[in-house]
Amino acid sequence: MTRESQRESDTDTDTGSREQPEPRPIDWTDPDTFAQALEQVETKEKGNYFEDFAEGDLLEHDPGLTLTRWGNESWLSQTLNHDPAYWRTDAAAERGFDEPPIHPDYLTAATLGITVEDLSEKGGYFLGRTDVRFPGTPVYAGTELHVESEVVSTATSGSRPEFGIVTWRTRGTDAQTGDVLCSYERTNMIPRREPVATDGGAATAESDEEDDEPTLPETFVTPDGGYFEDFVEALETVDDENAAVAYRHERGRTQDDVTVASLPLATLNTAKQHHNIDVMADSPSGDIVTYGDVTRSTALGHARSDEQTWREVGFDDEQFHTFVAAGDTVYAFTRVLAAEDDASTDAAGTVRFEHIAFNQDDEPVYSGTRTAEIQKRTA
Numbered sequence: 001m002t003r004e005s006q007r008e009s010d011t012d013t014d015t016g017s018r019e020q021p022e023p024r025p026i027d028w029t030d031p032d033t034f035a036q037a038l039e040q041v042e043t044k045e046k047g048n049y050f051e052d053f054a055e056g057d058l059l060e061h062d063p064g065l066t067l068t069r070w071g072n073e074s075w076l077s078q079t080l081n082h083d084p085a086y087w088r089t090d091a092a093a094e095r096g097f098d099e100p101p102i103h104p105d106y107l108t109a110a111t112l113g114i115t116v117e118d119l120s121e122k123g124g125y126f127l128g129r130t131d132v133r134f135p136g137t138p139v140y141a142g143t144e145l146h147v148e149s150e151v152v153s154t155a156t157s158g159s160r161p162e163f164g165i166v167t168w169r170t171r172g173t174d175a176q177t178g179d180v181l182c183s184y185e186r187t188n189m190i191p192r193r194e195p196v197a198t199d200g201g202a203a204t205a206e207s208d209e210e211d212d213e214p215t216l217p218e219t220f221v222t223p224d225g226g227y228f229e230d231f232v233e234a235l236e237t238v239d240d241e242n243a244a245v246a247y248r249h250e251r252g253r254t255q256d257d258v259t260v261a262s263l264p265l266a267t268l269n270t271a272k273q274h275h276n277i278d279v280m281a282d283s284p285s286g287d288i289v290t291y292g293d294v295t296r297s298t299a300l301g302h303a304r305s306d307e308q309t310w311r312e313v314g315f316d317d318e319q320f321h322t323f324v325a326a327g328d329t330v331y332a333f334t335r336v337l338a339a340e341d342d343a344s345t346d347a348a349g350t351v352r353f354e355h356i357a358f359n360q361d362d363e364p365v366y367s368g369t370r371t372a373e374i375q376k377r378t379a
């Protein structure tokens, strides 16, 4: 080979790039070598810190999700949501649906799941959510979901210097038509890149301390059935502050790998809280924890099993009080707040509920209010 042809063979004539020498082999199976390499290299980080969010920022979330019947049915079956209109075509038709639609709980969970990579993957606690509405329902299987969020506010956490508190307004739209299908405002604690000095959470003055005595009504009334009229009748019997319409639901759902890890992953929720036991071992919960939407949907499933739901209208003041982990059992408690004959159909009336999810130790883990149209017995 001439010197010229040697030069040509060393150089790729199309790209002009010089052939790289083969990298020096490294024995990655030697534990010391690999451990040192892990220490020296940079980690390609995922997610955003608190400092990355500023009020007014708009985020268009890249992941999309096609809402499928499989996703819907997996979610509904694992959270014990058995409303026949979401399972059977004849029951769907009676409700005015073309076919069993996507359930608002799964729609909400999928809308939030898609946002996690941008908003909370860094590892923030899901604290609460309000103004959950479904302007574009019914939604059918095959709909492609597109989601965007706007930063509503950012605040310092007085009690936790390593976190900030961020609230976003999120909208899940039909990617084809642009119709808004689900919207809500959600608040998370988000890790800071740099902890800040705080007042440590202002100490409560003694005089402000809450009285530990429970202030419960004397009487609790249980509705006779699950129709609109049953809620109206029960409320009519409790017209003073010493009585309330409230009851617990018998079913419980112990959290397992499916509810803790599989359901959130199926909504593209990348929060490490739900699937990375290794990282979570060092967290306050010491374990992976249930996605807030699974906890809440399970409690709502228990509640719906004791009523004749017609349509979900919305949810407000949702709060997550403590963690739910694998092995914990989610139960539900319901208080009926109001009933009005002003639904979108003569077949139903509107009822406002307060739902509490609680665990096997009777600790509330979730609370929120819900407005739903409930079928009339007389319809």
Ligand SMILES: CC(C)(COP(=O)(O)OP(=O)(O)OC[C@H]1O[C@@H](n2cnc3c(N)ncnc32)[C@H](O)[C@@H]1OP(=O)(O)O)[C@@H](O)C(=O)NCCC(=O)NCCSC(=O)C[C@H](O)C(=O)O
Binding pocket: 116, 120, 121, 124, 125, 126, 127, 128, 129, 156, 157, 158, 159, 160, 165, 187, 188, 189, 201, 269, 271, 273, 289, 290, 291, 292, 293, 318, 319, 320, 321, 322, 323, 324
């Ligand atoms: C998160 C907790 C451990 C906090 O408990 P605690 O230390 O007792 O603090 P506070 O309850 O006082 O709250 C801390 C600060 O946060 C503010 N806060 C609380 N709730 C809200 C709210 N709804 N809106 C706005 N701000 C809120 C308080 O005012 C405090 O502020 P400051 O005094 O200035 O510090 C505990 O609450 C807990 O364990 N909660 C359960 C969390 C949970 O399990 N969530 C669901 C699972 S995680 C998840 O689903 C993640 C999801 O995938 C996602 O990515 O979002």
